Amino acid sequence: MKKIILLGYMGCGKSTIAQNLSKITNIPFLDLDKCIENKAKLSINEIFEQFGEIHFRKLEHEMFLELLQSSENSIIGLGGGTPCYANNHELLKRDDVASIYLKASIDTLYNRLIHNKSKRPLIANMNEEEMREFIAKHLFDRSYYYNHAQHKVSVDNKAVDETVQDILEILA
Numbered sequence: 429m430k431k432i433i434l435l436g437y438m439g440c441g442k443s444t445i446a447q448n449l450s451k452i453t454n455i456p457f458l459d460l461d462k463c464i465e466n467k468a469k470l471s472i473n474e475i476f477e478q479f480g481e482i483h484f485r486k487l488e489h490e491m492f493l494e495l496l497q498s499s500e501n502s503i504i505g506l507g508g509g510t511p512c513y514a515n516n517h518e519l520l521k522r523d524d525v526a527s528i529y530l531k532a533s534i535d536t537l538y539n540r541l542i543h544n545k546s547k548r549p550l551i552a553n554m555n556e557e558e559m560r561e562f563i564a565k566h567l568f569d570r571s572y573y574y575n576h577a578q579h580k581v582s583v584d585n586k587a588v589d590e591t592v593q594d595i596l597e598i599l600a
């Protein structure tokens with residue numbers, strides 16, 4: 429069975445959707461950020477603070493390869509930046525994975541992230557205006573990498589269950 433990879437911008441719902449998809453399919457869910465935190469015994473915030481983003485990107489690439497190498501079935505929730513560094517986007521095209529881009533609009537992302545920014549070091553210290561502008565520019569830059577996914581699901585105005593159903597249809 430192919431490994432299922434969920435990708436997309438911070439707040440698009442990778443962790444939430446992967447968890448729910450895992451419950452329905454009984455395929456174990458691995459959150460890349462959580463795996464990095466467990467291995468480093470530090471939170472994502474602490475890794476950024478103590479070692480910087482470049483070091484985080486190295487850990488992220490290594491952990492992504494490690495998860496892909498395992499022979500177990502899994503749903504892997506990436507971090508928002510994963511496809512955009514270390515040529516990770518090329519791994520999204522592999523035959524042994526089904527990669528799915530959870531595509532969200534700037535408004536959807538802004539509305540979710542405004543209440544959920546403290547654990548995301550890239551936006552934690554921004555005010556509302558800065559955040560909206562940052563998301564707009566950053567999403568534009570990153571879309572090139574996200575578009576390497578094999579499949580795309582729009583998540584705007586959809587409940588968690590609806591997005592999960594859309595993914596099940598892709599996988600069927």
Ligand SMILES: Nc1ncnc2c1ncn2[C@@H]1O[C@H](COP(=O)(O)OP(=O)(O)O)[C@@H](O)[C@H]1O
Binds near residue numbers: 441442505586587588
């Ligand atoms: N329809 C929805 N689908 C996914 N997440 C939603 C939805 N509505 C609200 N949310 C909230 O948006 C946030 C998405 O965050 P998360 O799943 O951590 O995304 P990511 O891992 O992509 O950064 C969560 O707080 C979740 O509860």
Ligand SMILES: O=C(O)C1=C[C@@H](OP(=O)(O)O)[C@@H](O)[C@H](O)C1
Binds near residue numbers: 436461506
């Ligand atoms: O977009 C990014 O560069 C990041 C997204 C985060 O994951 P989520 O997308 O799950 O928030 C986490 O990996 C880190 O804070 C960096």
Ligand SMILES: [Mg+2]
Binds near residue numbers: 506
């Ligand atoms: Mg996440």
